[in-house]
Structures are given as structure tokens and as C-alpha cells.
Amino acid sequence: MGFEESEEQLLSKVATNGGHGEKSSYFDGWKAHDRDPYHPTENPEGVIQMGLAENRLSHDLMEKWIRKNPAAASICTEEGISQFRAVANFQDYHGLPLFREGVAKLMEKVRGGRVKFDPDRIVMSGGATGAQETLAFCLANPGDAFLIPVPYYPAFDRDFCWRTRARLLPIHCHSSNNFNITSSALEAAYLNAQKSNIRVKGVLITNPSNPLGTTMDERTIRTLLSFTNNKRIHLICDEIFSGTVFKPPHFISLSEIVESDPEFDRDLVHVVYSLSKDLGLPGFRVGVIYSYNDEVVACARKMSSFGLVSSQTQHLLGSMLADEEFTSNYLAENARRLKERHGVFTDGLRRVGIRCLEGNGGLFCWMDLRSLLKKATLEGELELWRVIVNEVKLNVSPGSSFHCAEPGWFRVCFANMDDETTERALRRIRLFVNGEIEEVEEKKAKKKKNRLAEGLRLSLPRRFEEEMVMTPRLMTSPHSPLVPATI
Numbered sequence: 001m002g003f004e005e006s007e008e009q010l011l012s013k014v015a016t017n018g019g020h021g022e023k024s025s026y027f028d029g030w031k032a033h034d035r036d037p038y039h040p041t042e043n044p045e046g047v048i049q050m051g052l053a054e055n056r057l058s059h060d061l062m063e064k065w066i067r068k069n070p071a072a073a074s075i076c077t078e079e080g081i082s083q084f085r086a087v088a089n090f091q092d093y094h095g096l097p098l099f100r101e102g103v104a105k106l107m108e109k110v111r112g113g114r115v116k117f118d119p120d121r122i123v124m125s126g127g128a129t130g131a132q133e134t135l136a137f138c139l140a141n142p143g144d145a146f147l148i149p150v151p152y153y154p155a156f157d158r159d160f161c162w163r164t165r166a167r168l169l170p171i172h173c174h175s176s177n178n179f180n181i182t183s184s185a186l187e188a189a190y191l192n193a194q195k196s197n198i199r200v201k202g203v204l205i206t207n208p209s210n211p212l213g214t215t216m217d218e219r220t221i222r223t224l225l226s227f228t229n230n231k232r233i234h235l236i237c238d239e240i241f242s243g244t245v246f247k248p249p250h251f252i253s254l255s256e257i258v259e260s261d262p263e264f265d266r267d268l269v270h271v272v273y274s275l276s277k278d279l280g281l282p283g284f285r286v287g288v289i290y291s292y293n294d295e296v297v298a299c300a301r302k303m304s305s306f307g308l309v310s311s312q313t314q315h316l317l318g319s320m321l322a323d324e325e326f327t328s329n330y331l332a333e334n335a336r337r338l339k340e341r342h343g344v345f346t347d348g349l350r351r352v353g354i355r356c357l358e359g360n361g362g363l364f365c366w367m368d369l370r371s372l373l374k375k376a377t378l379e380g381e382l383e384l385w386r387v388i389v390n391e392v393k394l395n396v397s398p399g400s401s402f403h404c405a406e407p408g409w410f411r412v413c414f415a416n417m418d419d420e421t422t423e424r425a426l427r428r429i430r431l432f433v434n435g436e437i438e439e440v441e442e443k444k445a446k447k448k449k450n451r452l453a454e455g456l457r458l459s460l461p462r463r464f465e466e467e468m469v470m471t472p473r474l475m476t477s478p479h480s481p482l483v484p485a486t487i
Contacts, residue, residue: 019162025385026051026154026401033395040420048425051395053210053363054416055244055280057337061330062279065320072319075312083315094301095124099314102321103288107273109327110243115256117290123300125287126307128240128274132159134289134307135270138299139201139234140166146204146236147189149173149181151366151402151409153210153238160204168204169193175406178357179212179366181205181220186227202234202268203227208241208251211402211411212366213359215245221257225264236270243278243331245361246339258292266292275317277363278334284313338363338415341422345414348426352433363415367396370408372433381407392432394425 021027029051038046071079094100100119107117125131140146142165148156149171160166171189173179186203193200203224207216228235237254245251258269271290276282286309289300321327346356346365357366373380378400385398388410399409414422 014163014165017162019158019165021154021157021162024154024401025382025398029385029389029395029397032389036393038393038421040424044424045393047389047393047395048421048428049395049416050412050414050425051397052416053277053413054282055277055334055338055363056416056418057280057341058330058334059280061326061333062320065323065326066316069319069323073316075315089311094120095122095309096311096314096318098318098322099309100318102318103273103275103286105324106243106275106278106321106327107290109331110251110278111253111256112250115253115259117255121290121292121297123289123291123297124304124307124309125289125300126309127276127282127285127287128238128272129155129159129287130285130307131272131274131287131289132156132236132238133162133164134300134303135236135272135291135296136160136164136166137303138296139236139270140164141199143167144199144201145169145193146202146234147171147186147193147200148204149179149185151179151211151399151404152204153206154397154401154403156204166201167198169198169200170403171203172405175357175368175409178214179209181216181224183223183227186223190231200231200233202236204236204238206238206241207254208239208245208361210238210241210362211364211397211399212357213362213364214357215249215251215361217249218252218257221252221254225254225257225269228268229263229265232268234268234270236272238272240272240274241277241362242273243334244338244363246335246342247360249360251361255290268293270296279330281317284317285309286313286317341414345412345422345426349429352430354429354433364411364413367410367412368408369410370406373408376407378407384408385410388432392428394428 030049033047033049033051036046037043038048066073070077071083075081075083097119100122103122104117104119108115123131123134125134136146145167146160146169148168150173152168156168161168169189169192171181171185173181173185190200205216205224207221208214209216224235235254239253242251242253254269254271258264258266269292273288273290275284275286285307287307289297291297291300342359342365349356349365349367353371355368357368359365369384370376373384375383381398381400385396388394388396394412397411399406399411402411417425
């Protein structure tokens with residue numbers, strides 16, 4: 001009996017079923033970065049991490065607030081020590097009132113004050129990962145499915161399905177209409193599930209979209225609400241990038257439509273939020289479930305004991321979010337910086353002929369590299385991706401890892417680095433693409449030369465043709481598309 005077989009018997013089927021999804025190009029890119037991480041001085045030729053949707057553009061604003069408010073920021077400072085015992089003691093699963101009220105106010109502010117949120121409906125979780133798993137646990141039995149538009153965030157397969165054994169089934173979207181969700185695609189996905197005898201419990205969406213970086217319009221949201229209401233299934237909207245929208249059209253929350261229209265059944269509506277993207281605090285592990293269903297709120301709160309946010313974190317963030325002036329200034333400045341970085345990055349890509357899907361939110365671009373594929377296939381996409389990761393030394397995520405059916409799309413993150421690293425990444429892309437263009441031009445020139453030679457053979461006497469074949473010609477060395485990322 002081999003070690004692997006013995007180990008598998010010792011562990012549960014869920015633990016060993018591969019549901020984590022780690023064996024995918026999405027996570028392989030992260031591993032490539034971990035093996036050879038870029039550093040501006042210690043490892044300037046390393047892999048630049050562009051597969052991580054982190055927001056590091058506005059950390060200085062928070063650092064400034066913390067310095068000005070040491071008593072509110074931490075119970076581990078001289079100024080805040082008076083609160084140590086109260087915060088260090090066991091807290092109710094509901095969370096600190098100051099924290100829940102602060103999160104509710106932030107959610108309102110991100111949505112322009114167009115909708116109010118009840119702090120008593122806010123359920124804490126260990127990041128959006130924990131929120132998604134908790135909702136899957138509350139709403140679905142093992143084997144039940146949620147429909148989800150493709151492309152979608154790869155880790156949903158882990159977050160939503162691994163331990164709950166729920167399933168995700170694709171709603172097929174296409175680049176021809178900018179990957180928008182249509183009624184026909186929704187109906188087709190539902191019908192396919194029925195044909196396979198799979199029970200559909202709901203629809204899972206992200207708005208703003210990860211990986212597209214686009215926001216849904218009101219018509220699309222109403223279509224989704226009508227569809228789920230008619231089928232008597234749930235609608236979960238992941239809105240963790242809602243505060244990253246940096247240009248029109250403005251973000252429209254699922255809650256805005258539900259609150260304003262009594263036609264829709266609120267018991268079927270659930271929102272996931274987090275402070276990881278809008279505030280750039282993924283390490284704080286603050287996730288939120290906001291459900292309009294009382295039973296889901298009660299069940300999720302019981303489940304929250306498996307992923308509570310620490311009281312110290314709640315204390316700090318509750319105090320910070322209660323500062324209305326700070327949160328208003330932060331959201332405005334963060335949006336300005338995201339817009340600026342998005343413009344710099346997409347302009348840099350445009351100069352070398354690379355277009356991106358027109359986006360207005362998120363921390364990434366949906367980059368179109370279809371013109372660089374040698375073959376318009378999954379294999380062709382992965383071949384290009386391996387070159388970009390291993391030779392160009394950029395960790396970008398291939399569309400296939402997001403379940404995109406059209407080869408050649410890549411998600412590339414732009415907000416997790418400083419200006420210098422951004423320019424270095426653009427320079428590597430420029431070198432690579434220019435090398436690809438030169439190779440294509442060389443091939444075209446070679447084909448043209450061959451056609452001319454063939455024409456000469458057809459028109460010249462036999463003896464001239466023989467002389468041409470026997471005469472040595474100067475051969476240019478082939479230009480490799482794998483341009484070294486030395487800059």
C-alpha cells in the first residue's frame with residue numbers, strides 16, 4: 001500500500017476530493033510568483049504579481065488616521081489600554097454594535113446614500129470566502145446547484161462548493177455583447193440543469209464583476225430578480241468591489257432595486273460584502289452577509305462562530321468607520337487613484353495594440369490577447385500564458401481559469417503595486433508584444449519572398465531556376481517570441 005493511498009484513507013473524502021481547486025493555472029501563477037517573487041532591488045528580474053486583486057493604493061490614508069487616533073485604533077497602545085479588558089473579553093456573535101453600525105454606514109455611503117442598511121441584518125464572517133460558504137451551507141443541500149455567469153472568480157469553486165458540496169453551473173456569456181447576462185442564457189442554463197436532474201437553488205453573481213471590471217445596469221439586475229422570483233430560487237450578489245467603481249456608470253446595488261420595488265420577494269435576496277477590496281484590508285478577514293431573509297440571518301449568525309472577526313479588529317474598524325469625514329474623503333480619493341492607475345495601465349496596453357474590455361470598477365482589467373494566440377484553443381491560451389509567466393515574468397491569470405469559453409482573455413491586476421512596478425510591468429509587456437509583432441512581420445516577409453521566388457520559377461527557363469537553387473543565400477536568424485524580461 002503506497003503512502004498516497006494510505007494517507008487518502010486517513011482523510012475524509014471531502015478533504016481529498018480536489019475541491020479546493022488548487023490544481024489550476026490561476027493558482028499555478030501564484031506559485032510561480034512565490035518561487036521567484038519580484039523585488040525592485042533584491043530580485044528585479046523576478047515574477048511581478050499581477051494575479052492578486054489587492055488594493056494598495058490608499059493605505060497611506062488609513063495609516064494617517066491611525067496615527068491621529070491611537071486610542072481608537074488599538075487596545076494595545078498606552079492611549080487605548082483603558083478599553084483592553086472590555087474588548088478582550090468574549091463578544092456576542094452579533095458583533096460589536098459600533099462595528100456593525102460602521103459597516104452599515106459604509107455600505108450606504110458606497111451606494112451614494114440611495115439605500116439604507118439595517119445593522120441588525122449584518123452577519124460577520126471570515127472574509128467574503130467565509131460569507132459565500134455560509135450562504136451555500138444555509139441555502140443548498142449537497143448536490144444542489146447555483147447558476148453563475150461565466151467568466152467568474154476561480155475561487156468560487158472552493159469557497160462555495162468545496163465543503164458544502166454544492167455545485168456551480170455556467171450561464172454562458174460572450175464577448176460579442178461584452179459578456180452581459182441575457183434572459184435566454186439564464187433560461188438555457190436552468191433548462192440544462194433540469195435535463196440533468198440537478199436541482200437549482202439560485203443564481204450567484206458579482207457586481208462589479210470579477211474578472212470583467214464592469215458594473216451591471218438596472219435592466220440586468222431586474223432581469224435577474226424577475227428570473228429568480230419566477231423560479232422561486234435565491235439570488236446572491238457578491239458586491240465586494242462596490243467601492244472601487246471609479247467612473248460612470250455609477251454602481252447600482254441589488255439592494256437599491258429590492259428596497260424600491262415591493263414586487264420582488266426579499267426572502268430570496270442576499271448580499272455579500274467585505275472590507276478586503278474597498279478598504280484594501282484582506283488581512284483583516286472582514287466579510288459580511290446581508291440577507292433580507294430572517295431565517296438565513298439567524299442560521300448564518302450561528303455559523304459565524306466558525307469565522308468571527310476578532311474584537312480588536314472590530315474595535316479599530318468600528319471607530320474608523322464612525323468617522324464620517326474620513327470615510328467620505330477616503331472613498332473619493334481611492335476612486336480617484338484607481339481611475340488614474342487604470343488609465344495609466346490601459347493606455348500603456350493600448351500603445352502596443354492590446355485592448356481591454358471597457359471597465360469602470362474593480363482592481364483589474366479583462367485583457368484581450370486573442371491576437372497573440374498561435375492557436376485559438378485552450379492549449380493555445382495556456383501556451384501563451386506559460387510564456388508570459390515563465391519568460392516575461394508576469395503572473396497574469398488566463399481566462400480559462402475563470403471558466404471563460406473564449407481563448408485569449410486574461411485578467412490582469414493593477415492596484416496591488418506602486419507606480420515604479422507598474423511601469424516595469426508595462427515595459428515587459430511592451431518588449432514581449434513588440435517581439436511578437438516583429439516575428440509576425442518576418443513571417444509575412446518570408447511568405448512574400450517565397451511567393452515571388454515561386455513566380456520566378458514558373459516564368460524563368462529551367463537553367464536559371466537550377467542556378468537560383470544552387471546559389472547560397474544569406475539567412476537571417478529567427479526572432480524568438482520569448483523576449484527576456486531584462487529591463
